[in-house]
Amino acid sequence: MAKLHYIYSTMGAGKTLNLIQTAFNYExxxxxTLLLTTAIDDRYGKGKITSRLGVSRDAHVFSPDQDLYSDHLVPAAQAGFACVLIDEGQFMSRRNVEDLARAVDTLNLPAMVWGLRTDFLGNPFEGSAALFALADELREMRTLCHCGKKATMVLRSDADGNAVSEGPQVQIGGNDSYTPVCRKHWAQSIAQSRAKST
Ligand SMILES: [Zn+2]
Known part of the structure; x- marks a missing residue:
């Protein structure tokens, strides 16, 4: 029986590289495998999955309001694809995730999704929340804070290296950078940033 897997982590844990490696293992x-990514991420041009180490693969792009089931998943099952691999799962809509779960259950098409756990303010993304709720299997990819503890949070810093404690959830491009940190160091940096801005 096919399953829906959500492989989650903070930023910088090598999720995209792991996806590309998984596709290679199948091949x-x-x-x-059918490679998909969410339309909101156009950092590397539409239709590409690119890891920070520079390895990249072509992928189909879907949007939050798209009928993922009819447009991509039924054709993939009919074409005999072994698995669907999705990058940037945090940007999926609840509807996207429900479409995917339906394909797993009715088409017997296994699906693996990689994505973030929370945004830079510690709140879940719509896609992450839906995937945590609906996936059959959850797996965490680990990475470390500078203190050596497991990093579960991500800090957004501006071009001057100052932690950012407000702003939109999604900011693709721009000069902000993201650092994986443990909860303690995330909370300290957010508190310092808020103290500075008052
Ligand atoms: Zn730490």
Missing amino acids: ERGMQ
Whole structure:
């Protein structure tokens, strides 16, 4: 029976590289995978999945209000794809995730989604919340804070290196950078940033 997997972490844990490696592992065994990414992420041009190490693969792009089931998943099942691999799952809509769960259950099409746990303010993304709620299997990819503890949060910093404690959830491009940190160091930096701005 097919399953829906959500592989989550903070930023910088190597999620995209892991996705590309997974696609390669299937292909080595003569199996095809359908690679999808969310339309909101156009950092590397539409239709590309690119890891920070520079490895990239072409992918189909879908939008939050798209009928993922009819447009991509039924054709993938009919074409005999072994698995659907999705990058940037935090940007999926609840509807996207429900479409995906339906494909897993009715088409017997396994799906693996990689994505973030929370945004820079510690709040869940719509896609993350839906995936945590509906996935059959959850797996965490680990990365470390500068103190050596597991990083579960992400800090957004402006071009001057100051932590950002307000602003939109999604800001693609721009000069802000993101650092994986533990909850304690995330909370300290957010508190310092708020103290400075008052
Ligand atoms: Zn720390």
